[in-house]
Amino acid sequence: MCGFAGYVGAPVERGNLEAARDLLHHRGPDAEGLWEKRYGEFAVGLAFRRLRILDLSSAADQPMGRDGLHLVYNGEIYNFPELRADLTRKGHRFRSTGDTEVLLAAYQEWGLDAVSRLEGMFAFVIWDEREQRLVMARDRVGIKPLYYAQMGGRLAFASEAKALLELGVPPRPNERGLDKFLTFLWVPDPETLFEGIFRLPPGHMGVLEDGAVKIARYWDIELRPDSGSLDEHAERLSDALTRSVSRQLISDVPLGVFLSGGIDSTLLARLASERSSRPILTIAAGFERRALRNEVGEDDLTFARLAARSIPHLDYQEVVLSDMSVDLVSDLAESFDDPVADPAAIATYMICKAAKPTATVMLSGVGAEELFAGYPRHGAVSLAGAISRFPRSVRGRIFPGAAALIPGALPGWGMGSLRHAKKFIHGLGQAEPYIAFCAHHDGSSLSRLMGRNVDWVEVTRVHREHLAQAKGLPPLSKALYLDFKTFLPSLNLAYTDRSSMANSVEVRVPMLDELVLACAAAIPDRHKLSARRGKIVLKRAAAGLVPDEIIRRRKTGFGGPVRTWMRELSGEVLRDCLSRQSIERRGLVNADEVLKMRLMLTRGWSDQALQLWAVVVLELWARRFLDQPAKVGPR
Numbered sequence: 001m002c003g004f005a006g007y008v009g010a011p012v013e014r015g016n017l018e019a020a021r022d023l024l025h026h027r028g029p030d031a032e033g034l035w036e037k038r039y040g041e042f043a044v045g046l047a048f049r050r051l052r053i054l055d056l057s058s059a060a061d062q063p064m065g066r067d068g069l070h071l072v073y074n075g076e077i078y079n080f081p082e083l084r085a086d087l088t089r090k091g092h093r094f095r096s097t098g099d100t101e102v103l104l105a106a107y108q109e110w111g112l113d114a115v116s117r118l119e120g121m122f123a124f125v126i127w128d129e130r131e132q133r134l135v136m137a138r139d140r141v142g143i144k145p146l147y148y149a150q151m152g153g154r155l156a157f158a159s160e161a162k163a164l165l166e167l168g169v170p171p172r173p174n175e176r177g178l179d180k181f182l183t184f185l186w187v188p189d190p191e192t193l194f195e196g197i198f199r200l201p202p203g204h205m206g207v208l209e210d211g212a213v214k215i216a217r218y219w220d221i222e223l224r225p226d227s228g229s230l231d232e233h234a235e236r237l238s239d240a241l242t243r244s245v246s247r248q249l250i251s252d253v254p255l256g257v258f259l260s261g262g263i264d265s266t267l268l269a270r271l272a273s274e275r276s277s278r279p280i281l282t283i284a285a286g287f288e289r290r291a292l293r294n295e296v297g298e299d300d301l302t303f304a305r306l307a308a309r310s311i312p313h314l315d316y317q318e319v320v321l322s323d324m325s326v327d328l329v330s331d332l333a334e335s336f337d338d339p340v341a342d343p344a345a346i347a348t349y350m351i352c353k354a355a356k357p358t359a360t361v362m363l364s365g366v367g368a369e370e371l372f373a374g375y376p377r378h379g380a381v382s383l384a385g386a387i388s389r390f391p392r393s394v395r396g397r398i399f400p401g402a403a404a405l406i407p408g409a410l411p412g413w414g415m416g417s418l419r420h421a422k423k424f425i426h427g428l429g430q431a432e433p434y435i436a437f438c439a440h441h442d443g444s445s446l447s448r449l450m451g452r453n454v455d456w457v458e459v460t461r462v463h464r465e466h467l468a469q470a471k472g473l474p475p476l477s478k479a480l481y482l483d484f485k486t487f488l489p490s491l492n493l494a495y496t497d498r499s500s501m502a503n504s505v506e507v508r509v510p511m512l513d514e515l516v517l518a519c520a521a522a523i524p525d526r527h528k529l530s531a532r533r534g535k536i537v538l539k540r541a542a543a544g545l546v547p548d549e550i551i552r553r554r555k556t557g558f559g560g561p562v563r564t565w566m567r568e569l570s571g572e573v574l575r576d577c578l579s580r581q582s583i584e585r586r587g588l589v590n591a592d593e594v595l596k597m598r599l600m601l602t603r604g605w606s607d608q609a610l611q612l613w614a615v616v617v618l619e620l621w622a623r624r625f626l627d628q629p630a631k632v633g634p635r
Contacts, residue, residue, distance in 0.1 A: 002062065003027030003049045003501070004072035005163040006125060008134045008208060009154035011043040012167055020166035021047035024159055026335070027074070027501045035063040035070055042153075044127050044134075046072045051504055053361060054252050055098030064100055068129035071104045074159055075122030075144045076508065078247045083117065107135070115205055115218055119514045123200075125157055134208040140219045141367070141512045142189070142202030142489030145497055147338070148213075149197045155208050160498075161197050162337035162625060169196060171629040173622070178588065179459050182449060182614050183441045185341040186491045188462040190215075192338050193621065199338070202489050221484060221517060223470075223477045225524035233523045234540035237516070241541065244513035245271040248363065256281030256359035258351055258507075259316070261303025263535065264365025266311075266550050267542045268510055272363060273313050281359045282308060285319045285347045287561055303550055310547045319354045321347070321560070330573055333620040335502040340495045341614035343560035348499035356503050366492050367511035370483040371520040372538045373476060373529040374555055377437040381475045434479050435463045438487065440611050449597075449611075451590035462486065476525040566609040567602055577619040578612065586622055589615060 003024030005017070014036065021032060028049030036045045046063040053076065054060070064071045077083070080099035083106055088094070092105045099120075106114040107126055112135065121143035125136045136157060138146045148157040149169045156167040165171050172195040177187045187193055189201040200206055203219040228236075249255060249272060257269045259282040273280045284304030301318060308316035328346050336345070355362055369375050436442065441449065443456035463486060470481040493509070500507040510516070527537045539551050569575045576582055578598065583591040594615055597608040 002051055002072075002074045003159040003163075004047060004062070004074060004125065005156075005158035005167065006044070006046040006072060007154050007156040007167055008044050008127065009042050010152055011038065012045055012154070012156075014045075016166050016168075017045045017047050020158060020163040021049060023163050023166060024049045026504055027051065027159060029504050031058070031061050033061055033063050035065070039132075044070075046070055046125070046127065048072050051360070051506060052253065053098075053506055054250070055096045055100075056252050057096070059096040060098045060100050062100060064104055066101070066104045067108060069104055069108060070127045070129070071100070071107075071124060073100055073103055073122065073124035075120060075124070075139065076248075076506070077103055077118050077120040077122060078250070078513065079117075079119040112205065112207070121508070121512075123159065131209075135205065136200060136207075137205040137218070138200045138202055140203045140221075140514070140517070141484075141493070141509075143493050143497070143509060143512065145338075145494070146200040147192070147197055148200060148206065150213065151196060155213060160337055161192055161194055162629075164194075164197055165625070165629045169194070171626050172196070173588070173626065176458060178618075179446060179450065179454055180462075181339070181341070181618065182589070182611070183439050183446055183459055184486075184491075185440060185610060185614050186494065187338070188486050188490050194338075194625075202485075220469075221481070221521055223473060223481060223521050225477075226522050227524075228522070230527045230537060230540060233519075233527050233537050237519050237523070237537055238541040240513075240515040240519040241267070241510065242271055242275075244510040244515050245363070246275050248508045248510050248513065249275060251361045253360040254281065254358060255361040255363070256283060256315075256355055257363045258282075258348075258365065259284045259304045259307055260365070261300045261305075261307050261550060262365065262553065262555075263539060263542055263546055263551055264368040264511060266307040266546045267538075268363050268365055269307065269314065270311050270545045273311050276313070279313045279315045281315045281317065281355065283317045283319060283351050283355050283362075284308075285321065285351045287321050303553060306547055307550060315358075317354065317358075319350050321350060329616065329620060332499070332502070333617075333624045335498045336495075336617070336621065337625055338494065338498075339617050339621045340491050340498075341610065341617040342491060342495055343562045343565075343613065345495040345499050346560050348496060349502060352500045352503040352505040352507070356505055360504070361506045361508060362500065364496060364507050364509050365511055366496055366507075366509045367488060368535065368538060369555075370480060370488045370492075371511065371516070372523075372535040373480060373525075374535045375483070376555060377434070378476060378479060378529055378534055380437060381434065381479050432460065432464065432467070434482065435460050435467075438463070438482075440614070449589050449593045451593070474525050476529060480528075562613050563601075563607070563609040566598070566612045573620075574616060577616040582619060583615070586619060588618065588622065 005020035028051040030052045031050040033048040048062040050061060062072050077099040080102045084102045087105045087109060090109060094101050115137045122139045123144040123146035127134050136146060145159055147161045147164060149164050152168055156164050158164050174193055174195040177191045177193045180187045181193055190198045192199060204215055204217050206213055206215045257272055257280055259265050259269055269282050284301055286299055286301035308314050332349060443454060447454045466482050466485045467478060470478040496507050523537055530536060542551060565574060580591045583594055597612055600606040601608040
């Protein structure tokens with residue numbers, strides 16, 4: 001797991017390339033490298049930071065060169081032993097024992113077709129001197145990030161957006177990205193909050209040739225269910241997960257597992273423990289009881305302890321956070337240059353910080369909800385489909401008014417169901433109900449917050465394009481496809497990468513291994529969700545390996561006590577970010593509307609906690625990257 005930055009085109013001062021590299025020190029504190037070359041009027045520069053996971057020797061350092069090819073690469077190729085054997089039979093010889101040199105040789109042997117042979121998580125850039133072209137690619141799901149920008153006769157690229165600011169990209173806010181961020185709490189691929197900085201979408205390649213960048217998709221998930229029974233699919237899934245965990249345990253440094261006490265992490269911990277020759281480190285995070293006074297979910301630690309007792313050979317540890325952990329958001333702003341407004345980032349950050357002294361690699365259950373229908377909104381899909389047959393004019397009159405009558409922000413048990421009901425009923429009045437279920441604003445509320453008329457068609461464009469791509473699929477499959485293309489890479493995988501790499505920890509996600517993806521794509525919707533009961537097939541696969549209490553446990557969010565933070569404005573950071581003075585000075589949102597949102601939350605009329613949290617995260621992002629963008633600078 002590493003970080004890289006670089007450019008092709010108009011030359012960059014060496015000090016700026018070094019500065020871009022040094023901004024990524026947290027992604028790779030173990031080694032650094034830099035390679036540059038001029039070709040007449042243009043130049044190529046590659047800079048790298050390494051976190052040593054496989055082959056700890058300098059033979060695997062980067063940038064890595066081979067017969068006119070130069071590579072920077074972040075990730076893990078899980079099928080590299082098979083690829084290495086194949087390439088060895090074809091005459092290739094290797095100096096190192098890890099996957100980096102195998103990736104370079106694969107490109108040398110198969111060219112652009114090499115990427116379709118890779119199984120794992122990766123983002124890489126190759127400069128091909130022979131063809132005078134630059135190739136960049138991102139893994140199928142979007143586990144690892146890759147940012148790029150074109151300006152001033154130069155293509156710049158990096159593992160994190162902030163490194164591009166050192167390579168000549170001006171730090172300007174993107175108005176379209178801003179609207180999307182406040183609506184969804186993240187910006188869908190390919191845009192970011194920076195004007196001119198883009199993410200290469202998952203499953204895509206980019207080729208720079210003759211001064212033009214061509215972006216093309218090389219892979220997409222194909223949901224093609226077969227006629228197998230529930231038991232047959234559960235058996236196949238169990239086998240796929242076992243093989244996935246086995247190959248993702250390969251590491252030359254200590255490894256552990258996130259343990260939330262949910263079915264996903266407990267199953268991974270069980271499979272890892274059974275296949276490891278040494279005790280597996282597991283870390284669970286929770287909050288003090290008083291911090292959860294305005295929340296409705298069950299405490300993760302109760303179930304994490306149950307999971308730990310049920311699995312032999314675990315080294316179980318806990319991280320308990322107070323409600324004042326909100327102050328960590330200021331520290332996280334440095335890592336979240338492409339921000340997400342999900343408080344789960346804080347808990348993930350703290351787990352990785354606790355893990356680092358013992359384990360450099362951690363396994364996470366991220367991805368199970370999107371593959372096997374684990375979110376509450378998935379259970380609402382069929383009902384929404386039936387109601388959507390009513391004319392939009394009728395739904396638009398009835399449901400918003402009905403939703404307004406439901407309280408949504410009072411503390412206490414049972415309020416979670418009311419919050420879900422309020423959002424569901426409101427969404428039924430929208431043109432695209434499932435998009436509304438995923439959003440935290442509609443066109444009207446977002447326009448009030450921004451103090452201008454918002455182009456709602458543009459805000460939801462990416463979501464609608466993905467739904468159009470899934471045309472013809474059953475309603476639940478369409479929803480899962482949309483989540484797989486948007487919510488998963490742009491939120492869950494994004495905050496997992498940033499929170500872990502801020503602590504120089506690699507996170508692997510066995511639920512998103514190619515073996516599991518192929519299995520999940522063949523499972524019919526009826527084996528994923530029935531009568532609002534989600535993840536049916538995964539629960540069947542986990543039977544006998546995971547305690548029944550955990551299998552029956554209701555889905556709860558993984559995050560922080562954001563409602564307590566927002567209701568009580570815990571800490572000086574929140575009070576300052578949500579003050580009228582700060583909001584008006586920044587000028588990005590309407591201060592009157594923000595204060596109204598706070599009033600609605602504190603009086604229990606509407607749950608505006610996450611919307612307010614997004615305003616806080618936005619302000620901290622602006623302070624760090626708009627007010628003082630150059631934190632390293634040329635040396």
